[in-house]
Amino acid sequence: MSAALEAVLGEVKFNADGLVPAIVQEDETGEVLMMAWMNEESLRLTVERRRTVFYSRSRRELWAKGDTSGDIQDVRSLYYDCDGDTLLVRVVQHGKGACHTGNRTCFFREIELG
Amino acid sequence: MSAALEAVLGEVKFNADGLVPAIVQEDETGEVLMMAWMNEESLRLTVERRRTVFYSRSRRELWAKGDTSGDIQDVRSLYYDCDGDTLLVRVVQHGKGACHTGNRTCFFREIELG
Numbered sequence: 269m270s271a272a273l274e275a276v277l278g279e280v281k282f283n284a285d286g287l288v289p290a291i292v293q294e295d296e297t298g299e300v301l302m303m304a305w306m307n308e309e310s311l312r313l314t315v316e317r318r319r320t321v322f323y324s325r326s327r328r329e330l331w332a333k334g335d336t337s338g339d340i341q342d343v344r345s346l347y348y349d350c351d352g353d354t355l356l357v358r359v360v361q362h363g364k365g366a367c368h369t370g371n372r373t374c375f376f377r378e379i380e381l382g
Numbered sequence: 383m384s385a386a387l388e389a390v391l392g393e394v395k396f397n398a399d400g401l402v403p404a405i406v407q408e409d410e411t412g413e414v415l416m417m418a419w420m421n422e423e424s425l426r427l428t429v430e431r432r433r434t435v436f437y438s439r440s441r442r443e444l445w446a447k448g449d450t451s452g453d454i455q456d457v458r459s460l461y462y463d464c465d466g467d468t469l470l471v472r473v474v475q476h477g478k479g480a481c482h483t484g485n486r487t488c489f490f491r492e493i494e495l496g
Contacts, residue, residue, distance in 0.1 A: 270492040291405050291414055298412025300405055303468040316496040347489035350481050354417040356489040367464050375461035375470040378384040382430040 273315050281353040282308065287323060290355040292366060295344040301366035302374040304333075306355060318343045320357060339363030387429050395467040396422065401437060404469040406480060409458040415480035416488040418447075420469060432457045434471060453477030
């Protein structure tokens with residue numbers, strides 16, 4: 269099932285700040301690369317450009333991923349969850365990786381289980 | 383790199399509501415199953431039991447995943463991201479799936495790209 273963004277937007281629940289979390293997963297390997305936030309405008313741009321655009325909560329502005337670093341993410345597919353309050357973006361990751369630390373994934377630190 | 387929870391807790395940034403988002407991924411297939419929220423207590427219980435425990439924002443209580451549905455999630459590994467504000471939990475999903483709709487993943491609806 270695939271629906272146009274206009275039909276979906278009423279089902280996407282942006283939070284009190286107008287944001288929804290977006291999980292970014294590498295399409296080819298399944299590796300979860302990062303989580304960032306989108307507002308409606310960044311979601312629209314992501315769909316139009318087929319390239320991830322987020323909303324930076326700290327800088328309070330749109331953030332086209334890779335614009336400065338070159339680590340752009342081409343979008344292969346985009347999903348929203350049963351509650352409509354989380355997005356999943358499957359991408360082709362370019363450059364050295366998704367993380368500003370230089371790691372491929374932002375989830376490079378493990379917590380020991382008890 | 384793997385560190386005990388006590389050493390990590392100071393690096394985990396719970397939001398103003400005391401919560402952190404937790405992405406749940408199937409360990410074997412890499413499929414992203416769901417996203418839910420944890421507070422410190424549910425994170426501790428998840429690590430101790432090696433089974434996911436979340437915090438339900440709607441019910442305002444701990445929520446041991448699968449307690450009523452049988453769709454429990456055994457934790458294989460647990461990660462926190464570069465900013466310390468998102469968790470990634472790799473699990474073995476039992477029962478019919480992660481989603482209350484009966485779907486295996488909560489991300490079963492696709493948005494058409496432009």
